[in-house]
Amino acid sequence: MKIGLVGTAHWASEIHAPGLSRDPGVTFVGVWGRDPVKTAELAAEHKVAAYDDFDRFLSDVDAVAFAVAPGAQAKLAKTAAEHGKHVLLEKPIALTVDDGLALSEAIRKSGVRSVLFLTRLFHPELRSLLAQAAKAPGLRHGRVRIVANSMRVPSPYIN
Numbered sequence: 001m002k003i004g005l006v007g008t009a010h011w012a013s014e015i016h017a018p019g020l021s022r023d024p025g026v027t028f029v030g031v032w033g034r035d036p037v038k039t040a041e042l043a044a045e046h047k048v049a050a051y052d053d054f055d056r057f058l059s060d061v062d063a064v065a066f067a068v069a070p071g072a073q074a075k076l077a078k079t080a081a082e083h084g085k086h087v088l089l090e091k092p093i094a095l096t097v098d099d100g101l102a103l104s105e106a107i108r109k110s111g112v113r114s115v116l117f118l119t120r121l122f123h124p125e126l127r128s129l130l131a132q133a134a135k136a137p138g139l140r141h142g143r144v145r146i147v148a149n150s151m152r153v154p155s156p157y158i159n
Helices: 010-022 036-045 054-059 070-082 097-110 124-134
Strands: 002-006 027-032 049-051 063-066 086-089 114-116
Touching: 002 010, 002 054, 010 027, 010 036, 027 036, 027 054, 036 049, 049 054, 054 070, 063 070, 070 086, 070 097
Parallel strands: 002 027, 002 063, 027 049, 063 086, 086 114
Antiparallel strands: none
């Protein structure tokens, strides 16, 4: 699958781009960002194309990983979905309910797949617990509370 990355800031350069570059099941094809200099630098670091035109970027990918502010993500991801591109989203997906609903509707109408990056979602133990919970008779909803100190100690993820 050919995947492109939207964004050039911390999450894009430290998490998304390295992950896409290292995954043997992914063909990381390029980066699109608002800042042409940062876009070119990140693309060069990962030996992929730097795009300055979002439509051209979309024409070269099957899926788009987003690492931008939620206000920008909602609109760009909606456009990507409308162009038939699968979307890999960061949380929160939007800043307003209306933007979130519009994105959700675009995904539904286009039939593309979407995933929201939740750090622990793919952890084997959590997957096992979710599978067990899904088998519980009459279960309609659940509540999860994750307590972490990542925002209380020195960390690049504080801001």
